[in-house]
Amino acid sequence: MNTLIDNVKQLMEEAAKIMKLDPNVVRFLESPKKILQISIPVQMDDGSVKLFDGYRVQHSDVLGPFKGGLRYAPNVDLSEIKGLATLMTFKCAVAGIPYGGGKGGIRCDTHTLSVRELERLTRGFVRYTFEIIGPQHDIPAPDMYTTPQIMAWFMDEYSTLSGEYEPGVVTGKPLVIGGSLGRETATAQGGAYILRDYLEKQNHKTDQIRIIVQGFGNAGHYAAQILHGMGYKIVGASDSKGGVYHEGGLDPFSLMEAKKTKGRVDECGVGKKVSNETLLTLPCDILVLAAMENQITKENAAEIKAKTILELANGPITPEADKILEKNKVVIIPDILANSGGVTVSYFEWVQNNTDFYWSEAEVQARLKDLLLTAFRDIVEIHNNHHSTLRQAAFIRAFKRLSEAIRLRGILESSK
Ligand code: NAD
Numbered sequence: 001m002n003t004l005i006d007n008v009k010q011l012m013e014e015a016a017k018i019m020k021l022d023p024n025v026v027r028f029l030e031s032p033k034k035i036l037q038i039s040i041p042v043q044m045d046d047g048s049v050k051l052f053d054g055y056r057v058q059h060s061d062v063l064g065p066f067k068g069g070l071r072y073a074p075n076v077d078l079s080e081i082k083g084l085a086t087l088m089t090f091k092c093a094v095a096g097i098p099y100g101g102g103k104g105g106i107r108c109d110t111h112t113l114s115v116r117e118l119e120r121l122t123r124g125f126v127r128y129t130f131e132i133i134g135p136q137h138d139i140p141a142p143d144m145y146t147t148p149q150i151m152a153w154f155m156d157e158y159s160t161l162s163g164e165y166e167p168g169v170v171t172g173k174p175l176v177i178g179g180s181l182g183r184e185t186a187t188a189q190g191g192a193y194i195l196r197d198y199l200e201k202q203n204h205k206t207d208q209i210r211i212i213v214q215g216f217g218n219a220g221h222y223a224a225q226i227l228h229g230m231g232y233k234i235v236g237a238s239d240s241k242g243g244v245y246h247e248g249g250l251d252p253f254s255l256m257e258a259k260k261t262k263g264r265v266d267e268c269g270v271g272k273k274v275s276n277e278t279l280l281t282l283p284c285d286i287l288v289l290a291a292m293e294n295q296i297t298k299e300n301a302a303e304i305k306a307k308t309i310l311e312l313a314n315g316p317i318t319p320e321a322d323k324i325l326e327k328n329k330v331v332i333i334p335d336i337l338a339n340s341g342g343v344t345v346s347y348f349e350w351v352q353n354n355t356d357f358y359w360s361e362a363e364v365q366a367r368l369k370d371l372l373l374t375a376f377r378d379i380v381e382i383h384n385n386h387h388s389t390l391r392q393a394a395f396i397r398a399f400k401r402l403s404e405a406i407r408l409r410g411i412l413e414s415s416k
Helices: 004-019 023-030 078-095 115-129 148-162 186-201 218-229 252-262 276-280 319-327 341-355 361-386 390-409
Strands: 034-043 049-060 070-073 101-107 210-214 233-239 242-245 272-274 286-289 308-311 331-333
Touching (some): 004 319, 004 390, 023 390, 049 078, 049 115, 070 148, 078 101, 078 341, 078 361, 078 390, 115 148, 186 218, 186 286, 186 331, 186 341, 186 361, 218 233, 218 252, 218 286, 233 252, 242 276, 319 331, 361 390
Parallel strands (some): 070 101, 210 286, 286 308
Antiparallel strands (some): 034 049, 233 242, 242 272
């Protein structure tokens, strides 16, 4: 199977071809500007010292400081982080926010670390990357298995090293130390605003729309709650342990209760237990992918019954599967738009930190909705004008901003 970075490069090539973009711009954006690979020593609670591999990939700062999450997972590798960093550049450009793209990761299993070990690991990462991060240079955020608490330690260590209070060095912080209202739900909320806008234009009856949500973590469980609150029917959900399906509808709050008390959503007591693979292929109108990459591949794409897919996860559909779904007229609202609510509210958090003036939840929501619906409607127009997919249109919107900034800054000219 192709790696994420191969898939992203393929998407860049496709969009560039449609818009007849200067190939030098594509080549320039295919490689990250800087990669830092580190090995972080951590004293474990038993007194031994363990080394953890870490990465920070700074893909592009053409439109603003590098911006992107920090992932703690056992399968973190450089190729994955490069792919995610590149996607961040396009995501920020699509959303219309003044950031470039970056991503970081540490190869570790957070379940096997104590709280103190996790803190020492995080502070070690900050010390080893201190020279290349900063509120005007590179601003990390939470990603898989990193939490507001980890962001708080991150901010504290950076502030200690720099000698100044620097809340803007990282986003996704707890509220009391410079977090933003609405950040926790932002990814799901942004996707929900876009999906509702799309569905309203199709003139469907809200309560007849059946939704399956794959993944019940931060993005997925809030998506289920928000979409349920908007009046849609959640008929299926899953987490890594398994799925549950009920044509009559599921209550997302009961699903979350089952996850909290029994460790899995399929123990909610309603509906039929199904495997993760089966859940994706069951009847529904909308499939929300909120788990991880490569979930729909050429092996299962033809089995998908949904008419529309909302990609809250990054890279959940492979390019081969994309083609099969397109042939079957399945509309995909692509990751770089659908999940850009998270980084958009991260941007709001950073603005609030820089100005030391904090917004109400209503203000955050209004600005989020405005930015994302502007991006979405522009993408739909590009899609209509170029007869492209929405994914290609999103890349075209991003390329337009990036190539204009590259031209105005004279970045490629100066190399001649
Ligand atoms: P998370 O760790 O909170 O949740 C992931 C969920 O997916 C868990 O419930 C897990 O049990 C489930 N899962 C894992 N494998 C599964 C499988 N095979 N089938 C069904 N469920 C499975 O992570 P998250 O923060 O919600 O992120 C999910 C995805 O969304 C990732 O791709 C992430 O990069 C992307 N994303 C998240 C945010 C955000 O703000 N949280 C922002 C942008 C993109």
